[in-house]
Amino acid sequence: MAETFQGRVIIGRADAESLAIQVLNFIVADVDRIIQFLNITGLQPETIRESATSSHFLLGVLEYVAKDDELLKAIDQDLKIRPAAILAAIVHLSPEPEEKPLNAKVAATPQLPRRNLFH
Numbered sequence: 579m580a581e582t583f584q585g586r587v588i589i590g591r592a593d594a595e596s597l598a599i600q601v602l603n604f605i606v607a608d609v610d611r612i613i614q615f616l617n618i619t620g621l622q623p624e625t626i627r628e629s630a631t632s633s634h635f636l637l638g639v640l641e642y643v644a645k646d647d648e649l650l651k652a653i654d655q656d657l658k659i660r661p662a663a664i665l666a667a668i669v670h671l672s673p674e675p676e677e678k679p680l681n682a683k684v685a686a687t688p689q690l691p692r693r694n695l696f697h
Contacts, residue, residue: 598636
């Protein structure tokens with residue numbers, strides 16, 4: 579089953595970023611939560627707004643939340659965003675793994691004929 583956010587299925591980067599911004603707003607709205615977030619991330623209050631335009635930062639917000647069960651429960655209760663939706667958004671914001679090209683030398687090595695030892 580696909581996870582939803584605000585009644586829509588999370589289908590891409592834009593939905594994932596929208597979810598992350600809503601989660602960030604939830605953190606910023608509570609003094610204790612924002613102080614803990616700032617202490618862990620090392621950010622300053624003045625830099626949060628500027629940082630929020632970066633999808634890497636938004637990914638970090640979701641990863642931060644995903645590691646805190648109490649925060650996940652609070653977000654589920656208050657915002658009606660299920661933990662699985664947060665995990666789906668993390669997947670959408672995560673960079674694609676780099677494809678490593680096959681080593682040409684290995685790919686060009688001819689296969690040796692197999693011998694049947696049991697004639």
